[in-house]
Amino acid sequence: MTAMTTDGSTTPERGRRPRTVAVLVRDGVLPMELGLVHQLFGSARSARGEPLYDVRTCAPRPGRIRTDADFPIYAEHGLATVAAADTVLVPASHETDEGLRRGVLPEELREALRTTTEYGPRPRPRRIASICTGSFVLAAAGLLDGRRATTHWMSAGLFARTFPSVTVDPGVLFVDEGRILTSAGEAAGIDLCLHMIRRDHGAAVAAEVARRTVVPPHREGGQAQYIQRPVESEGLTSTSASRAWALTRLAEPLTLAELAAHDAMSVRTYSRRFREETGLTPMQWLTQRRVDRARELLEQTDHTVDRVATEAGFGTGASLRQHFQAGLGVSPGAYRSTFRGAGRASGSGQADE
Known part of the structure; x- marks a missing residue:
């Protein structure tokens, strides 16, 4: 039995490894970033309690690695493990990251990283992600050329000047x-890891990992809200109340005017402030939250696609299918088959593609 993943590949549903x-750690690694990857991916379990990930700490040269704290770590694995992994995560090392330039990485490290983004003989593609200024490593390897990326907001200016072929978005969490994925500062690595778990195994698995870790499964806003603003910008009304209200x-047909009115702002001011805080327009944000709600309903209920569309706020099954295809690359029915299992869903909800 096989199932379709959200990247369009197929994987064995039962007995898969x-x-x-x-x-990938380097001297000066931030221990928090290393630990959060192990905590989040390491606690992801299947419905039968089986681990869904095998997390391995790697280094360009296996052995003792300095951290930016007063203790070292030991990396047992080397670049061969990096090149063969399904997912590679590069946490920050402030000792070296911001001094990296295009093409300065050792050739063996560069090749190991580039191999990760290639399609191997297995049915699912590999991927690579960075946390915080680990994005400098990906950019130095040439992996971000022509792509959109983010990094810690304090390093975004330097990143943009150093790698002009990369479109830097300093206002988002990831x-x-x-x-290829990139995330902002240390805590944004949590958001990124949960996002990848959700993409691999569905919203229910990611939510359980978040509960175990005592963090929200989805954090509102972007890193723009943490950027220090001039004194004259202080005291501006936040859009957080309208987001919580929405x-x-x-399920209701919310309008931009209604959202703005809830926070007592004009539509123009609200739209500008909303994008500053979240990195999205109000309608983009609302669509993402509705897709999240639809995913939960497809995983946890036997509702037909039309009913899911109504309860998530898309109105019609056709609208839900359109947004699922645009956002996830699969139909609602294929998503349910992958993340809930054909044997657990009722016929009416499962067949309604």
Whole structure:
């Protein structure tokens, strides 16, 4: 039995091996970033309690690695594990990251990283992601050329000047470019890891990992809200109240004017402030939250696609299918088959593509 993943590939539904996650550490690594990857991916379990990931700490040269704290770590694995992994995560090392330039990485490291983004003989494509200024490593390897990416907001200016062929978005928590992903500061690595778990195994698995870790399964806003603003910008009304209000009314046909009125702003001011805080327009944000709600309903209920569309706020099954295809690359029925299982869903909901 096979199932379709959200990247369009197929994988065995039963008896498949855990996905290998290689965490590439270098001298000066931030221990928090290394630990969060192990905590989040390491706690992901199937419905039968089986581990879904095999997380391995790797280094360009296996052995003792300095951290930016007063203790070292030991990396047992080398670049061969990096090159063969399903997912590679590159946490930050402030000792070296911001001094990296295009083409300065050792050739063996560069090749190991580039191999990760290639399609191997297995049915699912590999991917690579960075946390914080680990994005400098990906850019120095040439992996971000012509792509959109993010990094810590304090390093975004330097990143943009150093790698002009990369489109830098300093206002978001992470950027998903398919097989290449980048995230902002340390805590944004949590958002990125949960996003990848959700993409691999569905919203229910990611939510359980978040509960175990005592973090929200989806954090509102982007890193723009953490950027220090001039004194004259302080005191501006936040859009957080309207976002919380909207989450309780996703099934209703909410308008931009209603959202702005809830926060007592003009539509123009609200739209500008909303994008500053989230990196999205209000309608883009609302669509993403409705897709999230639809995913939960497809995984956890036997509702038909039309009913899911109504409860998630898309109105019609056709609209839901359109947004699912645009956002996830699969139909609602294919998503349910992958993340809920054909044997667990009722015939009416499963067949309604």
